[in-house]
Amino acid sequence: MWQEHSAWGVLFSNGESWRELRRFALSNLRDFGMGKKAVEEKIVEECQHLIKVFEKHEGKAFCTTQSVCYAVSNIICSIVYGSRFEYADPEFKAMVNRASDNIRLAGCPSIQVLFGFSLVRVSIIFKTFSRTEQMTKLIKHLQETLNAQQCRGFVDSFLARKQSLEESGNMNTHYSNEHLVSSVGNLFAAGTDTTGTTLRWGLLLMAKYPHIQDQVQEELSRVIGSRQVQVEDRKNLPYTDAVIHETQRFTSILPVSLPHVTSQDVTFQGYFISKGTIVFPLLASVLWDENEWEGPRSFNPAHFLDENGKFVKRDAFMPFSAGRRVCLGESLARMELFLFFTSLLQHFRFTPPPGVKEDELDLTPAVGATLNPSPHQLCAQIRRFKT
Numbered sequence: 491m492w493q494e495h496s497a498w499g500v501l502f503s504n505g506e507s508w509r510e511l512r513r514f515a516l517s518n519l520r521d522f523g524m525g526k527k528a529v530e531e532k533i534v535e536e537c538q539h540l541i542k543v544f545e546k547h548e549g550k551a552f553c554t555t556q557s558v559c560y561a562v563s564n565i566i567c568s569i570v571y572g573s574r575f576e577y578a579d580p581e582f583k584a585m586v587n588r589a590s591d592n593i594r595l596a597g598c599p600s601i602q603v604l605f606g607f608s609l610v611r612v613s614i615i616f617k618t619f620s621r622t623e624q625m626t627k628l629i630k631h632l633q634e635t636l637n638a639q640q641c642r643g644f645v646d647s648f649l650a651r652k653q654s655l656e657e658s659g660n661m662n663t664h665y666s667n668e669h670l671v672s673s674v675g676n677l678f679a680a681g682t683d684t685t686g687t688t689l690r691w692g693l694l695l696m697a698k699y700p701h702i703q704d705q706v707q708e709e710l711s712r713v714i715g716s717r718q719v720q721v722e723d724r725k726n727l728p729y730t731d732a733v734i735h736e737t738q739r740f741t742s743i744l745p746v747s748l749p750h751v752t753s754q755d756v757t758f759q760g761y762f763i764s765k766g767t768i769v770f771p772l773l774a775s776v777l778w779d780e781n782e783w784e785g786p787r788s789f790n791p792a793h794f795l796d797e798n799g800k801f802v803k804r805d806a807f808m809p810f811s812a813g814r815r816v817c818l819g820e821s822l823a824r825m826e827l828f829l830f831f832t833s834l835l836q837h838f839r840f841t842p843p844p845g846v847k848e849d850e851l852d853l854t855p856a857v858g859a860t861l862n863p864s865p866h867q868l869c870a871q872i873r874r875f876k877t
């Protein structure tokens with residue numbers, strides 16, 4: 491029913507390129523560890539860097555935005571470029587900060603009105619990303635040092651495929667430099683702000699609802715103790731898993747998904763929609779549906795637990811959208827959220843700044859391309875592990 495018009499489709503105006511490059515991106519992200527042990531190790535390593543940054547605040551109030559953004563950006567850097575960056579690296583800082591500014595700017599109502607909302611918005615975000623000088627410089631360096639037999643990341647794979655197609659005389663290729671820069675830009679645009687924002691909501695919600703934080707930390711102490719959490723621990727941490735799912739449901743960071751175009755006439759729930767109509771799926775209408783959830787507008791991990799405290803999947807949980815256009819990074823994002831959230835909760839107790847009560851923490855979202863928490867500070871007190 492949907493045509494190839496969304497994140498990749500808007501940029502690669504013909505559907506052929508979208509189909510080919512989505513297939514290529516999916517298979518390569520898998521090769522570079524998405525959903526596998528290799529990426530788990532990268533995330534665990536990044537958790538340690540993030541924990542060190544939080545520790546440096548010595549329990550004093552700070553804003554989590556920048557460090558969380560650096561951590562999730564580094565996961566995409568590892569997969570795309572094959573290496574992470576130090577948080578103090580000025581070029582990395584400039585690249586990440588510019589990207590965040592673009593995402594925030596793209597969500598401004600005035601900009602949206604000016605540019606006719608989402609279809610153009612998406613293309614602006616991705617094009618702005620793809621123009622960053624640092625990205626072009628990094629890609630150029632990888633190109634100069636390419637060994638097609640030993641690909642370091644997504645960019646190397648793309649360049650190796652381009653090279654082999656050209657060598658076999660196939661010049662009619664989707665693997666152009668322009669598409670490479672766009673693909674890399676898309677992965678950063680789609681994979682950093684989304685994950686970072688969700689993680690920051692999770693920490694804010696823990697500070698706001700200390701009795702829920704107590705239960706997460708009790709479960710982590712009982713099941714994991716002081717060792718590093720692994721992805722395979724998820725099945726033994728039903729309460730924590732429910733809290734992460736509920737964070738995504740309750741905050742619905744992408745209430746309006748990317749635009750699609752109907753590829754044929756269709757009648758949906760009694761409404762006729764003609765071929766070629768732009769359609770915006772409203773994910774929040776499902777995530778906050780009164781017929782699906784017991785208390786859709788309250789934060790309640792029990793939405794994902796049965797009467798025995800076991801985790802239950804819910805069909806109406808679709809923050810990554812659904813169907814053949816489902817988020818390409820879903821398994822990576824789920825792994826990141828689980829490992830970052832559990833590692834941080836193992837090490838720190840999150841509280842409001844001194845003088846601020848829990849119920850004074852504001853959950854009103856700020857304007858942005860995603861629904862962000864409003865500017866706030868939290869204290870991260872180091873915990874003593876109970877083993």
Ligand code: HEM
Nearest residue numbers: 496497498680681684685748809810811815817818819823
């Ligand atoms: C909590 C984190 C995330 C959320 C909530 C999320 C959500 C979404 C949603 C709702 C879409 C639109 C699907 C549609 O067109 O209907 C999407 C698309 C996409 N996402 Fe994610 N995403 C997340 C993380 C990631 C990550 C980490 C990556 C990086 C690999 C990623 C890569 C993409 C790409 C490339 C698309 C466009 C796919 C296409 O058009 O074929 N996302 N995401």
